[in-house]
Amino acid sequence: MKIPSLKISSLFPKDLALKVLMFLVIPISVVVLFPSPYAFEYKYEVGSVWLYDDVVAPFSFPVYKDEKQYQDEVKSVYSKVYFIFDVDTQVYRNQVREFEDFITNLKSYLDLKKSYQVKINRGVSTSSLKQDSIEIERLKNLLLEKVNVYELEKIESLNKIGYFEIGKFKVLGQAYLSMIYQPAGVLSIPRANLNRNEIVLRKGKFEEIYKEGKFYDLSECWNLAKDFVRKNFSEFEEVDTAGFDLVAKIYYSFVRPNLIFNEKETNDLIEREKSKVLKTVGVVRENEKIISKHEIITPEIYLKLESLKKAQKERGIGTGKILKDLGRFILTGCVFAIFWIYLYMYRKRIYFDNKLIALITALFLFEILLAFLVGKIKVTSSDVNYLVLIPTFSMLMTIIFDSRVAFWATSVISFITGFVLGYSYDFAVSSFVAGTVAIYSVRSIANRMQIFKSFVFIFFAYVFVVLGFSFQKYESVNYLFVKLGFVTANSLLSPIFTYGLLIFFERIFGIMTEITLLELSDFNHPLLRELQARAPGTFHHSIAVATLAESAAKAIGANPILARVGAYYHDVGKILNPEFFIENQMESDKLHDSITPEQSVQIIISHVEEGQKLAKRYKLPSEIIKFIPMHHGTTLVAYFYGKALKRRELKDVEIEESNFRYKGPKPDSKETAIVMLADSVEAAVRSLDDKTPENIEKIVEAIFENRIEDGQLDESNLTFKDIEEIKKTFIQMLVNLYHPRVKYPAQEEILKEKSERTPEPKAKSKKRTRKVKNGGD
Known part of the structure; x- marks a missing residue:
């Protein structure tokens, strides 16, 4: 069975709609891939030399502080703000009352169990023992709210041998609670959450600042309980040191925060203080010069440049951005239309062949995409723009079509890439000259290897233009060598890309060149x-x-x-x-x-x-x-x-x-x-x-x-x-x-x-x- 072959020419019908679509692809690509035409997209850093034209403020705008400096000032404000706590005066009294109730229940429980055992030994009636048993169980359940069964048995054993005196236990417990609740009390949040060692206590309409040592968080209260018990119940060391932790746990179980963190008031206070920190350090007036060409970028100038960029982005929101993108679309379309008019007037064979128009569109897109990728290289010098291989484009247009078509296409692509890469006049002129020389180097081509001979022509074309601009600007020798390095790379890569892409386009679009x-x-x-x-x-x-x-x-x-x-x-x-x-x-x-x-x-x-x-x-x-x-x-x-x-x-x-x-x-x-x-x-x-x-x-x-x-x-x-x-x-x-x-x-x-x-x-x-x-x- 013979499989029918699909000719690529069948994919390109000669209809106006497709031609319009291919025309619009170029300006749309420029709008999508590149920032707004008047956006501040230069590359610079503190200490470097400003290599671009003088920058004059197009409008008045505030100079913003460095973001790190601003954040440091905000942190400084945060560290100075007092956290606000509301005092709950009922907590201390409630906890003391609960502790006293616990002691009363514990004493009754211990006494009743002792009496119960005596009655058993004496043979008292069962009905009497039953009432005592019920009461003991009731008291036990109350006590188990603070201690577990094992701990309650431990208290009983210590009490039997005379090491758990209820009176002393009560007095010292009251002393412990008084110690942590006087004069301030217990925090409702961990101390680690505080931004400083002082807090503000709010009692009704009155506020008072308390320093560290007069308030505790819950973890500190536990440590105080353990230290307090070891100091006052030294006799436990003779019997069972586990008694220390038992008594400390009982005391700590009656601790509740009485200093309640007022998060809303505190955050409001922080925000008010933050609002007092200025984000700006001055104002740049309209038409004020920000920096001149070849001037060193100081920290102050850097802030002004960054502020201008931010101001332009803010002004580009909404309708402003749409208008700027529309303007860029129109500008690109007008330049590109010049080439299309030329094709319509003098190259009708190309203009009415949508396959060839698609090929031309693909070549333009290649250069625009290459310009986009080069623009993403993170360097402060604009000389990296010379890696946009305009001579490759020119040679391909010459070999595939003819030198006149290539000349007009080179003029248009030089304009387009020049303004999308920061309105670089130097780059646009040098690209145009090098591209034109590349056209003449392959105008009468005898074989594919002749493409590589174009390296010399492209290199010298770039060198003369670069030297011309550098001499006018008094650029340093080191800077000139950097430029020439990129120019050399362009001259070497252009023939290589031309050779590879020529084979690619010949196969994909089924075209025939003079080399073929x-x-x-x-x-x-x-x-x-x-x-x-x-x-x-x-x-x-x-x-x-x-x-x-x-x-x-x-x-x-x-x-x-x-x-x-x-x-x-x-x-x-x-x-x-x-x-x-x-x-x-x-x-x-x-x-x-x-x-x-x-x-x-x-x-x-x-x-x-x-x-x-x-x-x-x-x-x-x-x-x-x-x-x-x-x-x-x-x-x-x-x-x-x-x-x-x-x-x-x-x-x-x-x-x-x-x-x-x-x-x-x-x-x-x-x-x-x-x-x-x-x-x-x-x-x-x-x-x-x-x-x-x-x-x-x-x-x-x-x-x-x-x-x-x-x-x-x-x-x-x-x-x-x-x-x-x-x-x-x-x-x-x-x-x-x-x-x-x-x-x-x-x-x-x-x-x-x-x-x-x-x-x-x-x-x-x-x-x-x-x-x-x-x-x-």
């Missing part, structure tokens, strides 16, 4: 080698046709290389049946005498279709393939048509003239028309017996007249002036080629002897003369 034509003109091409081996007469005929076509194309301003290469391949279809064509036949060959004129003409005409198949198999460009059918157009194979007419007179058979005509199409360009005429003229003149200038001129005039009357040149865009120039060129070249030469005596004797031995048959002479009159094949 030069490669196809090499006689070592496999198809030409095969033509030379199998049909040598056709091969030499093709070379002769190519010589005529190239000279004629030069004379009328057509593409001489295209005409020459098209002529090389126009008859490759004769490879399959070379012996049926006169230029490949020996004197004794009479293949056509053994078949009918209808069969002969089919063999002759089939070389067109076979040639197209061979050309596609060898992957020749479509611009070359079209020479194969167009060099015959829809002309009549007159010789065999004449034989068929004679046969009709003898056998009364019906003859259709259309069966003896080539299928076409007719030539649709000057180059294909030139090859058609050169092919007919060369074959006719070659067949003449007497190649005098008069006979040559007559046969050329006759062939030209025949092709015009037959309408074969109607679609070729040739003017009458062009036709006259082509005719004149053909006659001059053929006369020079076949002018009489001096015969040396030895040559005359040999020719005379040969003539006497092998006289030319009359029938053969008549046949060849008839072919000449009909133009041959």
Whole structure:
């Protein structure tokens, strides 16, 4: 199964909507990829030299402090603000009361359990014991709110051996609570959250500042409890040190914060104090000079530059930004439109071919994207802009199209990249000059390697422009060498990128460049080698046709290389049946005498279709393939048509003239028309017996007249002036080629002897003369 191939030309319909879309791609890309045209996008730092033009304030704006300085001042304010706490005067009294209730319950519990045990030992009635048991359980449950079962048992054991005196436990507990709640109390937040060691206590309408040592957080209260117990219950060391932690835990369990952090009031106070910290350190007035070119950037100037950038961004919000983007879109569109107008006025073939317009758009996008990427390089010098490879763009446009198209495209891309990269006049001019020199370096290119010779031209073009600007600005030698370093990189990279991208675009867009034509003109091409081996007469005929076509194309301003290469391949279809064509036949060959004129003409005409198949198999460009059918157009194979007419007179058979005509199409360009005429003229003149200038001129005039009357040149865009120039060129070249030469005596004797031995048959002479009159094949 044969898979149909998709031609890229089918992806580019010739409609206006697609053309408009491709036009809009460039200004839209500029708007999207680059900042607003009046945004402050220079690269600079404190201590560096200002390399750009003088900066004057376009409007008045405040000078903002350095962000780090501002944040440090804010932190300083934060550290000076007192945290506000509201005092809950009920907490201390409630906690003391809870502690006393606990002590009362604990004493009752211990006493009741002791009494319960005595009653058991005495054998008191069960009903009495039951009441005591209920009361003990009730008290136990109350106590378990502060201690667990194990701790309660520990208290009982210590109490039994006389080491847990309730009275002392109560007095010291009250002392502990008094110690932490007087004179301030316990914080509701950890001390680590405080910004300083003083706080403000608010009691109603009154506020008082308390310093560290007069208030505690919960973790400090726990540590105080442990220290307090160890100091006052030293007897536990004799029995069980675990008693320390038990008593400390009980005391601590009655601690509750009484100093409640007022977060809202505190934050409000902080914000009020922050608002007093100024973000600005002054004002720059409208039209005030901020910095001059080559001035050192001081911290003060740096702040002004940063403030200008911020002010411009703030002014670009909303409608302002939209207007700026719209302005940038219009500016880019106007510049780009100049190039499109040129194409419409002088390169209609390109303008009306959306495939070629898409290729041009892709080349512009490549440069714009490259400018975007270079602009993202984080350096303070604008010299990195020289890495935008404008010469690559110029050389590609020249090789793919022509030098004039490339010149206009280079002018436009230099303007566009110049203003998107910070309105750099230096860069725009140097890019234009280097790009133009690059155009002329590949204007008449002989092979792909010539691209790399452009390095020298590009390098010196950049050097002279850079030196010109540097000398005017009194730039330092070190700075000049930095520039030249980037210029050298550009000069080296431009040919490399050109070579790589040229192959890429040739493959993707299916285009044919002059380099492609030069490669196809090499006689070592496999198809030409095969033509030379199998049909040598056709091969030499093709070379002769190519010589005529190239000279004629030069004379009328057509593409001489295209005409020459098209002529090389126009008859490759004769490879399959070379012996049926006169230029490949020996004197004794009479293949056509053994078949009918209808069969002969089919063999002759089939070389067109076979040639197209061979050309596609060898992957020749479509611009070359079209020479194969167009060099015959829809002309009549007159010789065999004449034989068929004679046969009709003898056998009364019906003859259709259309069966003896080539299928076409007719030539649709000057180059294909030139090859058609050169092919007919060369074959006719070659067949003449007497190649005098008069006979040559007559046969050329006759062939030209025949092709015009037959309408074969109607679609070729040739003017009458062009036709006259082509005719004149053909006659001059053929006369020079076949002018009489001096015969040396030895040559005359040999020719005379040969003539006497092998006289030319009359029938053969008549046949060849008839072919000449009909133009041959």
